[in-house]
Amino acid sequence: MQTIAVALEHRPYAIHVGHGILPRLGELCRAAGLGRQVALITDHTVAGLHLGPAATGLREAGFKVTEVLFAGTDSAKNLRTAEEIFGQLIRAGLDRKAWVLALGGGVVGDLAGFVAATFLRGIPFVQVPTTIVAQVDASIGGKTGVNHALGKNLIGAFHQPRLVCIDTALLHTLPxxxxxxxxxxxxxxxxxxxxxxxxxxxxxxxxxxxxxxxxxxxxxxxxxxxxxxxxxxxxxxxxxxxxxxxxxxxxxxxxxxxxxxxxxxxxxxxxxxxxxxxxxxxxxxxxxxxxxxxxxxxxxxxxxxxxxxxxxxxxxxxxxxxxxxxxxxxxxxxxxxxxxxxxxxxxxxxxxxxxxxxxxxxxxx
Ligand SMILES: NC(=O)c1ccc[n+]([C@@H]2O[C@H](COP(=O)([O-])OP(=O)(O)OC[C@H]3O[C@@H](n4cnc5c(N)ncnc54)[C@H](O)[C@@H]3O)[C@@H](O)[C@H]2O)c1
Ligand SMILES: [Zn+2]
Missing domain, CATH: 1.20.1090.10 (Dehydroquinate synthase-like - alpha domain)
Known part of the structure; x- marks a missing residue:
């Protein structure tokens, strides 16, 4: 595994890159000092392929994981989906110490990042990107957001992740x-x-x-x-x-x-x-x-x-x-x-x- 330091002045963070590092996710998140409760947001396709090892690794490291699934298409990257997810986070009792984990492509990362940026005026989030676009682009830089009926990515916020964890082995299932x-x-x-x-x-x-x-x-x-x-x-x-x-x-x-x-x-x-x-x-x-x-x-x-x-x-x-x-x-x-x-x-x-x-x-x- 190699680690890239993102030396932002106010919010430096690490990008870990390695083939097959997903099972180590729990350990890496603990080392980053994140709270005990996490909402793991992903889409149905990625859930079917990669949710198991991610959620298990987090639970074994002592995290309380709430799984949140949505359609994951670009047309579902909107305020209505965000609102539904807010409801799930409130019902699961997430507080300010809780955090969001985005497991998926850029759609999941943008939406989950936006949810993290705005829920309780902002809670930490971690990116686990699963497409090439997300691994080399969308998960890095802190741009989060959703589409509006009148245009793409018009609603959003800058919110830097606490950690980006890139498992390149996940790409093998990508079309x-x-x-x-x-x-x-x-x-x-x-x-x-x-x-x-x-x-x-x-x-x-x-x-x-x-x-x-x-x-x-x-x-x-x-x-x-x-x-x-x-x-x-x-x-x-x-x-x-x-x-x-x-x-x-x-x-x-x-x-x-x-x-x-x-x-x-x-x-x-x-x-x-x-x-x-x-x-x-x-x-x-x-x-x-x-x-x-x-x-x-x-x-x-x-x-x-x-x-x-x-x-x-x-x-x-x-x-x-x-x-x-x-x-x-x-x-x-x-x-x-x-x-x-x-x-x-x-x-x-x-x-x-x-x-x-x-x-x-x-x-x-
Ligand atoms: N925030 C940024 O800086 C930034 C930068 C670039 C793109 N984006 C946004 O990212 C989105 C596009 O992201 P994308 O290209 O990753 O597409 P995507 O998130 O739509 O994913 C593409 C498809 O691949 C599936 N998938 C994801 N990971 C998989 C895996 N490992 N194996 C099999 N299937 C998998 C998804 O379910 C989806 O059907 C757009 O909404 C775009 O606006 C944001
Ligand atoms: Zn682009």
Whole structure:
């Protein structure tokens, strides 16, 4: 097991990463000084696969565990579900010393984190992420929240976990489509911060997508990515705006998610968005063609989702205009300078965005 220290000024915490560490969860939570009573929040799918060892480990370590299950779909990540869960916590007698454990993907983590942030004005919480997206992204950084009928993730709070416990063995039950979507964020991390990680992916992307990496390689990969997310989040405390680089591929990606009415998984849309951002950087002369080719080749091997040609380029381009990161009528994009280094660029025109969307459509109809 390796431990990554997240050195936030007011609330430092540890991320433990290891293959098969779930049975040690109780011991790790005791060492973190958490109270005796815990609400373990998870979804039905994850409960069927991984709840047993998690709950047993906690009980054996002396914790009183209340199990809370919900549907776990993005459409259930809302205030109504949160309210139902509040009721269960009140009936179970949770007090201010109690805490919440999120066992699941980003949906469970966001909702359980939001419940922990707001129940009794905030109780501690622990993340046990079970998807790649959650292990390398959603569980780190303290963003919690729920969707509103008028938009995703509009209601929420920052609430840092006390501990993140990543068992990479849990990924073996994940469907391939979810693995690929998660690896999109991994490619993004490599592209924005880490050329050596990018080179590792160029050697191993097929093995990663079918989870045929050796346990120590998988641990290395997940830990490297958790470290990148944590480092960006910590640096952003002082140098605000740095966190924005995590949005590489996300402006066009979000627009595609919205224009397709969420017909793509988030990570799939980000794959298309990175190809689009690559095209803008290339056309601006910021990024050499050979480097853009390396990105697009890697994404092609990971698997670019089909069907973008069926959507209207106008609609996608229009949806980028409603992106919250847009400034003064021009677009703000994260663009690559070289593999491992990006820049935040203001003043991208509608025409550039539209041309990039059409490029992605031509390449991946
Ligand atoms: N807070 C943040 O910073 C942040 C960052 C990125 C994404 N998010 C949020 O995360 C959510 C997406 O998270 P996600 O991609 O993890 O998807 P998810 O939570 O919807 O999980 C995907 C599916 O996989 C199942 N699953 C989870 N773990 C499994 C396992 N080990 N084996 C088999 N099946 C498993 C789930 O039940 C679900 O059906 C979105 O709501 C998004 O807004 C938040
Ligand atoms: Zn993302």
């Amino acid at each position: 391939r489509r979810e693995l690929v979507a998660g690896l999109a964020e991994v490619v993004k991390h490599a592209l924005i911060r880490d050329a050596a990680l990018f080179a590792f992916l160029e050697k191993n992307i097929e093995k990663a997508a079918s989870l045929e990496l050796a346990p120590d390689q998988l641990d290395w990969l997940i830990a490297a990515n958790a470290r990148i997310k944590a480092a960006v989040v910590v640096a952003d405390e002082k140098e605000s705006q740095l966190r924005a680089i995590l949005n590489y591929g996300h402006t066009i990606g979000h627009a595609i998610e919205s224009a397709s009415q969420y017909g793509y998984l988030h990570g799939e849309a980000v794959i298309l968005g990175m190809i689009g951002a690559g095209e803008i950087a290339l056309q601006r002369g910021m990024w050499p063609a050979a480097e853009r080719e390396r990105q697009d080749q890697l994404l092609a091997r990971l698997g670019v989702p089909p069907g973008l040609g069926r959507l209207s380029a106008d609609l996608i381009a229009e949806r980028t205009r409603t992106d919250k990161k847009r400034l003064d009528g021009r677009h703000r994009f994260v663009l690559a300078r070289c593999i491992g280094q990006v820049e935040i660029v203001d003043g991208i025109s509608d025409g550039e965005v539209r041309a990039a969307v059409e490029y992605v459509q031509r390449q991946h109809p």
